[in-house]
Amino acid sequence: MSVPSLTADQQAGWRDDGYLVMPDFVEPSQVEALTARVGEMVADLARSPGEAATIFSTTQKSHAQDRYFLDSGDKVRAFFEEGAFDDDGRLLVPMDRALNKLGHAMHDLDPVFDRFSRTPQMAALAADLGFVDPLLVQSMVIFKPPHIGGEVVCHCDHAFLWTEPQTVTGFWFALQDATVENGCMWAIPGGQAGPARTRFRLEDAGTTTDVFDPTPYDMDLLVPLEVQAGTLIAFSGLLPHWSPPNTSDRARLAYTLHIIDAAADYPADNWLQRGADLPLRGFV
């Protein structure tokens, strides 16, 4: 990895735009190591999809699907695209085309992702971005398979990982080139200056979304962040971002890590909660 001591331009970009694009942050050998590990996990799932096959065998949003998601904050679970399984739990497409994501504690439970996510370079970048006591709260492998990976509607991550004050920051690592054709991330530069318009949270046995401002994001303000494999996009939890469907023949594999500051309050009604046996940790 390169040493992420931010230049004055990068600091200004972070402050003004709400994100930083850092090409070659990840060395090719690390991209290969993560991609190989993902390949092993996909092969394991293909051999034995386990409970996921049952839970995703219906396209109806079910209580079981909700629990499977809400209990995944301290686990590594597989999430599938709509229609990946038939009603009997049989896979309808190859496993690497069926997966939407893996999450949400890869960085604590998988040694390869743990090593990747906790490096002095990563810690230095977080410090440069203002973190005093960073905690790694969430990680995901995002597949975005060719012709199948769907749209992710425009949102900001603070809406899903709330802290008081707002501290959540996303580190998004391209493991394959991301372009307009295969559904790269788009963002609204400067959009982090506004507050979150919604908040997704636990309520009773389920979830709810508080709407503070029903105004839709202005999609005309989005700019595409086309990047090569090995690029890190660091972005504010308030930055509105979006990604279109992958209409190309090329996969768009990515790894994301979300960081919060321990000094901020992490509400008990955030969807992502940890069991006592897996407390949140920082970069060491």
Ligand code: FE2
């Ligand atoms: Fe997001």
